[in-house]
Structures are given as structure tokens and as C-alpha cells.
Amino acid sequence: MALLVPSSSLLISLLLVLLFIDPSVASPIANATGYALVARICEQTYNKYYCTDALKSDPRTKTADPKALLEVSLKLASSNATATTLQIQSLIKDAKDPGLKDHLQVCADVYKGIVDDLTKANTSSKSGQYDDVRRSAIRATHGPESCEVAFKEPPAHKTPLSTYNFYVELLSDIVVNIASIIKL
Ligand SMILES: *[C@@H]1O[C@H](CO)[C@@H](O)[C@H](O)[C@H]1NC(C)=O
Ligand SMILES: *[C@@H]1O[C@H](CO)[C@@H](O)[C@H](O)[C@H]1NC(C)=O
Ligand SMILES: *[C@@H]1O[C@H](CO)[C@@H](O)[C@H](O)[C@H]1NC(C)=O
Numbered sequence: 001m002a003l004l005v006p007s008s009s010l011l012i013s014l015l016l017v018l019l020f021i022d023p024s025v026a027s028p029i030a031n032a033t034g035y036a037l038v039a040r041i042c043e044q045t046y047n048k049y050y051c052t053d054a055l056k057s058d059p060r061t062k063t064a065d066p067k068a069l070l071e072v073s074l075k076l077a078s079s080n081a082t083a084t085t086l087q088i089q090s091l092i093k094d095a096k097d098p099g100l101k102d103h104l105q106v107c108a109d110v111y112k113g114i115v116d117d118l119t120k121a122n123t124s125s126k127s128g129q130y131d132d133v134r135r136s137a138i139r140a141t142h143g144p145e146s147c148e149v150a151f152k153e154p155p156a157h158k159t160p161l162s163t164y165n166f167y168v169e170l171l172s173d174i175v176v177n178i179a180s181i182i183k184l
Contacts, residue, residue, distance in 0.1 A: 029041075033064060034063055035056070035061070041178055045173050047170055054170070054171060055174070057076075058072045058075070060072055067182060070130075070133070070179060078115070078118045080171050081111060081118055084164040085111045085115060087164060088104055092105065103151045103157055106147065110143045110147045110150075113143055117143075118136070121133045121136035121179075124136060131179075134175075134176055137175035137179060143172075144164075144165035144166070148161070148162065
């Protein structure tokens with residue numbers, strides 16, 4: 001018993017030391033900037049590697065505070081959603097199979113909603129309504145799954161949009177995570 005006391009207090013001291021050495025543990029996430037902020041945000045997403053690559057693709061990220069990183073992520077999410085919309089239009093144009101065409105049409109409608117939601121999120125961020133940004137972006141995160149599920153409806157087809165859907169869901173989720181840490 002006499003031995004347990006010093007060893008458990010040693011453990012506690014070690015923990016305290018660790019807490020103070022590691023700045024990512026010690027400082028609030030809302031105070032983080034640049035790649036340290038990226039690491040904190042991306043570890044909350046379902047793919048921290050793609051998340052990190054995507055955010056680092058914009059040169060502004062290197063020195064971004066949470067508000068600047070929110071702008072970066074909104075731009076990435078919107079441009080991906082727009083690119084996906086164009087890809088869907090082109091696949092619809094080329095589709096010979098009416099079943100496949102129907103599934104693609106579902107995705108076209110879904111993506112109209114996603115682009116709308118991300119546009120709303122962008123507008124809300126300009127007026128500092130970060131709760132609204134978060135809500136709109138959460139809605140956007142649900143779209144890609146609805147598009148994927150459409151291809152499983154009979155007659156089932158292999159999804160031609162999985163990479164696009166993966167990115168739009170991930171990038172929208174990044175927007176959600178960043179908007180959640182910005183305090184008014
Ligand atoms: C975080 O930022 C706030 C406001 O900018 C400041 O008051 C606080 O001291 C900062 N905390 C740390 C640990 O840097
Ligand atoms: C979507 O975003 C990712 C990450 O930024 C990028 O690598 C990819 O090229 C984008 N896709 C489209 C279709 O814009
Ligand atoms: C966000 O809104 C600004 C204008 O307030 C606009 O310049 C920008 O292109 C918009 N970005 C996106 C991703 O919609």
C-alpha cells in the first residue's frame with residue numbers, strides 16, 4: 001500500500017507532464033492554426049489522410065485560423081459538388097440503360113440539394129452564423145449516401161460515382177467540424 005501511493009502520484013505527474021508538453025492537448029482547438037489545426041480537425045473525420053491532403057491543397061491553409069480554414073473547406077466542398085453535378089449530367093447524357101439513367105437522375109436531384117446547402121452554408125459563414133453553417137453542411141453530408149443507395153435499387157448498377165460521393169461527404173463533414181469549433 002505504501003508503494004502504491006508514490007507510484008500512482010508518479011503516474012499522475014507523468015500525465016500532467018504529457019498534457020503540458022503536447023500543445024495539441026494543452027491548447028483549445030479554437031486557438032489552433034495552420035497544419036496543427038488541420039490535424040485536430042482531420043482526426044475528427046472518417047478519413048484523416050484524405051482530409052489532410054485536401055485541406056493542404058490550398059496554400060491559405062498553412063496559416064489559416066478556424067475562420068479562414070472554414071472558407072477553404074467551403075470552397076473545396078462546393079467545387080467538388082459542382083464538379084460532381086457536371087459529371088452526373090455527362091453520365092446521364094451517355095447512359096443507354098434506362099435503369100442506370102433513373103439512378104443517375106436521383107443523384108442529379110440529390111446534388112442539386114447538396115449544392116444549395118453548401119451555397120447556404122457559404123452565405124451563413126459570411127454573416128457569421130456558424131450554427132447555420134453547421135446545419136446546412138450536416139444536410140450536405142447526407143446527400144452522397146442517398147446517391148450511392150440509389151444504384152442499389154433494382155435494377156441495381158455498380159455506382160459510377162463512389163469517388164465523387166466519397167469526397168463530397170468528406171469535405172462537407174470537414175465544413176461541419178470546423179464550423180462547430182468557431183465561437184461567436
Ligand atoms: C485562446 O484564445 C482566446 C481568445 O482569442 C484567449 O483568450 C485564450 O487565452 C487562448 N487560450 C490559449 C490557451 O492560448
Ligand atoms: C475533390 O476534392 C479532392 C480533394 O481536394 C480533389 O483531389 C478532387 O480532385 C476533387 N474532385 C473534383 C471532381 O473536383
Ligand atoms: C461564397 O460567397 C462569396 C461571396 O460572399 C463568393 O465570392 C464565393 O464564391 C462563394 N463561395 C462558394 C464556395 O460558394
